Amino acid sequence: MQISKEHLKILDIVVKMGMDNASRRFSKTIRRAALIELVKTEMVDISEATEEMNNDLREMVSSMLQLEGAFNGKLLFMIPLEGALSLQDFYTGQPQGTSKEYDEFTEGTVQEIGNILASSIGNSFALDLGSQLLPTPPQILCDFAGTIFTSLIFEEGMYNDKILLTETKFNIHKTEIDCYFFLLPEIGSLEVTLNKLEKSESFA
Amino acid sequence: MILNNNGNIITVGVGDLKIGKSPKMIKTSLGSCVGVVLYDSVQKIGGVLHLMLPNCNDREGKPSKYADTGIPLLLDLMLNQAKSKKNVLTAKIFGGANMFNVSSELFDIGKSNIAETERLLNHFGIRITASRVGGTKGHQITLDTETGVVQSRIFGEPIKEY
Numbered sequence: 001m002q003i004s005k006e007h008l009k010i011l012d013i014v015v016k017m018g019m020d021n022a023s024r025r026f027s028k029t030i031r032r033a034a035l036i037e038l039v040k041t042e043m044v045d046i047s048e049a050t051e052e053m054n055n056d057l058r059e060m061v062s063s064m065l066q067l068e069g070a071f072n073g074k075l076l077f078m079i080p081l082e083g084a085l086s087l088q089d090f091y092t093g094q095p096q097g098t099s100k101e102y103d104e105f106t107e108g109t110v111q112e113i114g115n116i117l118a119s120s121i122g123n124s125f126a127l128d129l130g131s132q133l134l135p136t137p138p139q140i141l142c143d144f145a146g147t148i149f150t151s152l153i154f155e156e157g158m159y160n161d162k163i164l165l166t167e168t169k170f171n172i173h174k175t176e177i178d179c180y181f182f183l184l185p186e187i188g189s190l191e192v193t194l195n196k197l198e199k200s201e202s203f204a
Numbered sequence: 205m206i207l208n209n210n211g212n213i214i215t216v217g218v219g220d221l222k223i224g225k226s227p228k229m230i231k232t233s234l235g236s237c238v239g240v241v242l243y244d245s246v247q248k249i250g251g252v253l254h255l256m257l258p259n260c261n262d263r264e265g266k267p268s269k270y271a272d273t274g275i276p277l278l279l280d281l282m283l284n285q286a287k288s289k290k291n292v293l294t295a296k297i298f299g300g301a302n303m304f305n306v307s308s309e310l311f312d313i314g315k316s317n318i319a320e321t322e323r324l325l326n327h328f329g330i331r332i333t334a335s336r337v338g339g340t341k342g343h344q345i346t347l348d349t350e351t352g353v354v355q356s357r358i359f360g361e362p363i364k365e366y
Contacts, residue, residue, distance in 0.1 A: 047220035049217065050217035051217030054233040147341075147343070147359070150234075154218075158269075159263075161269075
């Protein structure tokens with residue numbers, strides 16, 4: 001299917017509402033303000049998108065989930081390794097610097113945040129569409145930023161040179177921690193959802 | 205697919221290829237994808253292809269996504285755009301990890317990418333002088349076009365030079 005500018009605009013609005021909801025739940029979970037620095041939805045070339053991410057040489061922890069329902073797609077929450085340790089301290093209410101090494105607790109924290117963000121997006125689509133968008137259990141990946149990002153886009157990139165990507169960047173207030181959240185819908189599965197959104201009163 | 209002259213670092217994305225002349229550094233990050241590095245030690249020109257899949261199978265889209273269309277394209281760039289002589293070209297290959305936790309060899313894309321890359325380079329008569337392939341973790345590589353040395357970093361392991 002062809003994604004028009006109108007479609008992009010509608011998706012951008014729904015995702016922004018979802019991310020607003022997600023950032024509030026994220027902040028509540030870690031007991032710190034998670035500020036949205038950027039939300040953008042666009043059609044991007046797979047080489048250009050990964051080129052940008054391959055410039056980030058940091059080691060990251062990520063939580064990747066599949067979405068099924070109103071449309072199919074993938075979600076990825078990604079945070080630098082040292083940021084994940086800080087997040088773990090926030091989450092468990094311990095003083096900063098307590099968590100020193102990546103372990104199953106770090107993994108659990110990242111997994112939980114992935115779940116929270118995914119369900120916020122799911123709720124947002126459910127409210128606007130009245131249809132379900134369910135996340136599968138998350139898969140944790142600990143690797144280079146570029147490698148994780150490539151794992152996210154690999155399947156969609158096999159069939160299309162351009163992908164529809166929503167990128168959200170969060171910053172944890174009064175820290176240097178930045179983290180990313182990506183939503184990658186399967187373009188082929190979006191048609192019904194976008195038509196429904198176009199007809200929805202909220203976007204009329 | 206450019207002879208990049210902006211800055212000294214050229215980054216290659218998924219399904220893309222780039223060439224550069226000394227003092228450029230060409231880098232990319234790999235998972236199950238394979239990075240093919242061709243180097244001309246006489247002109248100090250290098251090229252990196254970041255391929256995703258072994259075969260194009262008449263699919264549309266970027267030819268540099270596939271080994272069987274991307275490798276001939278990289279070779280063509282080195283020979284016809286960079287004017288390298290085929291007998292001075294050497295190849296190094298990296299990546300091809302099993303990133304998707306599959307036990308079946310049939311669906312191990314990394315392994316298929318490595319096998320097809322080796323077969324094609326052999327077919328075109330390009331000598332593979334070094335390789336660091338396989339595993340289950342990501343890979344960052346940087347080619348120094350001045351020396352032809354590739355710095356290879358696998359997640360959780362020390363940096364090695366090839």
